[in-house]
Amino acid sequence: MKAAILRQFGTISVEDLPKPEMGDYDALCELVYGATCTGTDSHIIQGCFPFCSPLPTIFGHESTGRVIAVGKKVRHFKEGDLVTRVGTPPVGGCSITWGGFAEYGIAKDHWAMKADGLPASEWTDKRVNQIIPHGINARVAPMFTTWRETLSYLMRLKVNLPGSRVLIMGSGGNGLAFAAHAANEEAEVTVVGATRLQEQVLSKTRTAHYIDYKHSDLTTRLAEHCPQGFDLIIDAIGKNGLVDTVLPCLKPYGTIAAYGIDDYQQVSLNPTRAKGGFRFCDHSNYDEAETHDAVCQLVREGKLDASLWYDLEQPWPLTSIADAFQALWARKSVKALIQLKG
DSSP: OEEEEEEETTEEEEEEOOOOOOOTTEEEEEEEEEEOOTTHHHHHHHTOOTTOOSSSEEEOSOEEEEEEEEOTTOOSOOTTOEESSOBOOSBTTBEEEBOOSBSEEEEEOHHHHHHTTOOGGGTGGGGGOOEEOTTSOTTTGGGHHHHHHHHHHHHHTTOOOTTOEEEEEOOSHHHHHHHHHHHHTTOEEEEEESOHHHHHHHGGGTOOEEEETTOTTHHHHHHHHOTTOEEEEEESSOOTTHHHHHGGGEEEEEEEEEOOOTTTTOOOOOGGGSSSOOEEEOTTOOOGGGGHHHHHHHHHTTSSOGGGTSOSSSOEEGGGHHHHHHHHHTTSOSOOEEEOOO
């Protein structure tokens, strides 16, 4: 099978590797589509991701697979099922940093593993392998990773969103997802972002306001825009200094959430810049699996539209994945859809 490999940071190669072998609780999948994550994938490629496996490594964590065979203890997957967050296990001397950019992968029947009494350490992280209901386009399915993760994070903040004022720092794939979720919950959403492309996309999510991050005095502009202060501020980028810059814009006893990982574990803030007490939340508070059904329903209702994130009609072939990332870094799109097999 073909897979996208990093043998050295900064260079992506697409090479032939052995297909993964299938175990008793495994469903062998033909990986059909994957999506790029401009944050995580870019950090991996550039060598600054804090959780990258040793090189050479197969990366990608937003891929969807079609089940083509099942192990003898599998009870919840069947041939033809479309499954989220599938990747190859380590093959051909390559480690995996999720292993999603490959032509074949393995989904785990975590339900059966739990029922059969296997240790939770063997199946808990496989709960991301969830079945996409019939009627949802396979090209939409890669977005479930971003949508589920950000929705879980937002819900776990336990902020009463209807009518609240929400500020999102960052207008990339995750920032756009937070904007869509908050708007769907009837919050008044303001996004600070980088390009006209994202401004045009965000307008279709019912986001109320967009402010260019290059504004000469961003804090003053935000204070004029929302003099009451924001109930919730989400930093979807994670650059050191960004949270500190906008802390004065948080209303007293509001919530500020540092979700982005650009400067992972290096973000600092000066609490005296706040107008009063506040609650701070870090990056790790989410569980993708818990929001799978909710995301399915939002897609069916037309409240989440994958075409705002990437071009559904013209996916990039796996062999051109390096070109897809070059286009992303040139800000020609928010994300890229990658056709993995065929």
